[in-house]
Amino acid sequence: MKNLILVGQPNSGKSTFFNALSGYKALTGNFPGATVTYQEGELNLFGRIYKIVDLPGTYSLIPQDKAELEAKKFLVKHKDATIINIADSSVLARSLELTIELIELQRPMVLALNMIDVAKRKGILVDEKKLEKLLDIPCIPTSAKRGRGVIEVIRAANKNKVPENSITLKFQKDVEDVIQSLAKKIPSEAIKELSIPARTIAIRLLEEDKYYVKTIEKYDKNIKNHIEKAKNKLEKHHGKEAKFVIAAERHNLAMSIFEQVTTFSKNRETISLGDKIDNFVLHPFLGYIILIAVIYGLFSIIFNVGAHFETLILDKFDLLSKYIETSISNKMLSLTLIGLVQGVGGALGIAIPYIVPFLIGLAILEDTGYMARIAFLADSIMHKIGLHGKAVVSFVLGYGCSIPAVMAARNLENTRDRVITAALSVLIPCSARTVIIFGLVGFYIGKWYAIALYIVNILVIGIIGRILTRIDKKLVPGLVLEIPEYHMPVLKNVLIKTWIRIKDFITVVLPLLIVGSIIMVYMEHYSVDTIINSALKPLTVYLLGLPEKVGTTLIFGIFKKELSLMMLFQALGTNNLGTVMTHTQMFVYAVFTLFYIPCISTIPVLYRETGKKATTYVIFGTLILATILGFAARLLGIIIF
Structure with missing residues (x-):
């Protein structure tokens, strides 16, 4: 097996290059003794197996954060691997600084001149043959987004060319x-x-x-x-x-x-189309208007797609459940099948219709380059909270999943910022909470109330963040953020990203949902749920004003947030919650589940990143916060609804 290590600066197209080689068959691993992750995949080509490692993006081999340190150590230790340096041809002068550092290692190496099509559009023409002579390594023009030149890079890597004869890379x-x-x-x-x-x-x-x-x-x-x-x-x-x-x-x-x-080229544009677009997108006033419009458009699509399929699918599964209940006399078999049908129906009717359009939208925003611009716009907001601008990366990732959001906090320079950012990122409504917001509030009350929940969420995070950073004041440095070129999203790449993110739901959440549904059916049959609901009654009924039966659903929600909503249908024995819950109760339930204890998958990651003390504070702090906000939502709901 031949080992290939992909190294490149951020936004060089390195991850796209990796996906072009290994597709969705990638594993995420940790460096030994560290919490920094890398992507790993395998490729079968030219009759041999290649192990490909995609290191975190780095501007230099002189590390500025944990990710760059681990990338450098990995390179030094893996002496026999061939380095594939992914360089952005449209900013080649800057990219070559890392290339020179890599050549200094005197390891087998290939330079992939990526985004060569973007460079040509900017009027930059690269003579790769001359570059090969100067650097003494193979230099291959590529466009990873289009899959061009990728195979040629692997073919060149087979030559194991060490840049030992270069006489040009000397200083004064x-x-x-x-x-x-x-x-x-x-x-x-x-x-x-x-x-x-x-x-x-x-x-x-x-x-x-x-x-x-x-x-x-x-x-x-x-x-x-x-x-x-x-x-x-x-x-x-x-x-x-x-x-x-x-x-x-x-x-x-x-x-x-x-x-x-x-x-x-003489006919290159003096001002690129991307720069013209950025004059509006990054404008200090218009930029935020455009951002709000983009987010509103995304949420409208999520709501309309989800609401359409939710009603359509749940009605069919409800008919199937009733058929099983009346047609099968064996009680144990009937209960098991009903639990199975309700579990699958909950996934297909409630979760998938909201998660899939959300993840597709997220992938499109990333691939176009707009996600980096959201981070740029949010930098000033981060400073008002008292955090470094890099914290916005965790918050943006949090809308997909809390786990990578917490892990992204590790790249902040000081412990105080890392802990606060990780703690706040678990309050961001992830894709699972998006299901609750749109599947419950958006569907039954209205999409404007769902959007209001997002606004409230941002305000709460801002207030808590401000309080935490005021407790431990520090000078917050500015954010140095690279804004990538705009790119037309490629359908294949968008679908691969969506699949990578949703396969966890299919392989982990769906089985949990089915098992949970079957357990819930048996708990109801043997009245076990009554014991749990009675124990939680002071919280659910007296404080929050919710139906007593929702207690068990909150327990399931700790395992996976989307389970709380899907089990709610089953606990209340209906596929139309509007018949058994008031609008106030729905709003309170959504607020509570939006802020309470992080899911069980996030807790160990939070512990690893922030420590036992901080994790304990987060668990109990979010429970208290959710209770206070839930009670406030109950009082507000009495006035509004």
């Missing part, structure tokens, strides 16, 4: 002299352990890379003295810190190579 003489002098001080044992050239190690030491310093110190306790002398020499000559000298040299080298291998 005085800088090279310092590097070579320091390289001679590096113990041979350390060079052997790292399996990279002494020159490369010396460069990393001058850039203050702690990983390399720590490794060298095992063999030479005085290495820091040698590093300081080398740094002082560079700083004295150039008037700035050594790490900035190296960065400037690499930047100049990348620019020099870029100028040698690119030409510009």
Whole structure:
């Protein structure tokens, strides 16, 4: 089996390239001893098996966060793997800076000049043959979105070409002299352990890379003295810190190579269509109006599609349940089949009609590049809360699922921001809660009330976030965010993303729903649910004003949020909740389930990311918050409805 490692800067099309190779047959793994994830897949091509690892996007091998650190360590340790560097051809000068760092490792390598079609539209023409000679590695033009050049990259990877003959990737003489002098001080044992050239190690030491310093110190306790002398020499000559000298040299080298291998078409646009669109989309006033319109449009589609299929499907399954009840005399068999039918009906009639259009819409927003623009617009809001702009990444992901939202918080620079962001992200209405909001409030009360719940949710998160950040005040740095080019979404990619996200529902939630439905039927038959409902009566009936029978559904909701709504139909014995619940009760139920305890799949991830103490606070804090807001919704409902 041949190992291939995909490395590239964020928004270089690396994940699209990975999907083009492995499709939806990808596994998500964790680096040993870390919580940073990577994608892994296999490819059968040219009569051999390839293991493909898609590392987190990184701008440099000098790590700025956990993701970049783990990506660098993975590269260093996997000495026999071939590196496939995915570079955005439309911003090639910047992309080449990472390419130069990778070449310094002296590993088998291929450069995929991705988004070559975008570069051509911008009037940038790349001479890949000349670039190959300069870098001494295969350089293949690709468009991963279209699947062009992808197979050629794998074919080139089979050559195991190590860029050892390149004479162009050298810095100025005085800088090279310092590097070579320091390289001679590096113990041979350390060079052997790292399996990279002494020159490369010396460069990393001058850039203050702690990983390399720590490794060298095992063999030479005085290495820091040698590093300081080398740094002082560079700083004295150039008037700035050594790490900035190296960065400037690499930047100049990348620019020099870029100028040698690119030409510009005379008919290129001075202002691209994307820039013209961004004048409106990122406008400080119009941008938010457009954002509201986009979100309203998405929610309207979700509501209209979901409402249409909910009625259509539930009526059919209700008829089937009644038929089983009257036709099968064996009570045990009848109960089991009714539970099975109601479970499948709940999934097909309530969950799927709302989840699928939501996930398709989310994938389209991501693939077009609009999701990054949402993050840009939300940056100022994050600062008002008191969080770093990067926190918005967790919040945006939270609308899909709480688990990746919590995990995304790990890339924030300090513990305070990571814990607060992870805690707030579990309050975001995920796709499962979207089912509750639209399947209950939107369907029975009206879509404007459903949208109002989202607005209330944002306000609550903002208030709680402000309180938490005021407790532990810190200066919040600005957000440096790359805005990718606009792209036309490709149907195949959208469907693959949707499938990856929904297969967990099919493989995990659907079996749980069926088993839960069967259990609920038997609990009702043997009156076990009465015991649970009675125990929860002070909360459900006295405080929230809900029907007593909803108690068991809230327990199921802890396993998977969408189960609470689907089990509600069964607990109340109807496929039309409007006949047994008032609008106020529906609104209260939705508010409570929107904010109460995170699902059981999220809790261990939250524990791993934030620790035992923070997780305990989140569990009990969300329960208290949901109770307070649920009671407030009850009082408000009496006035409104």
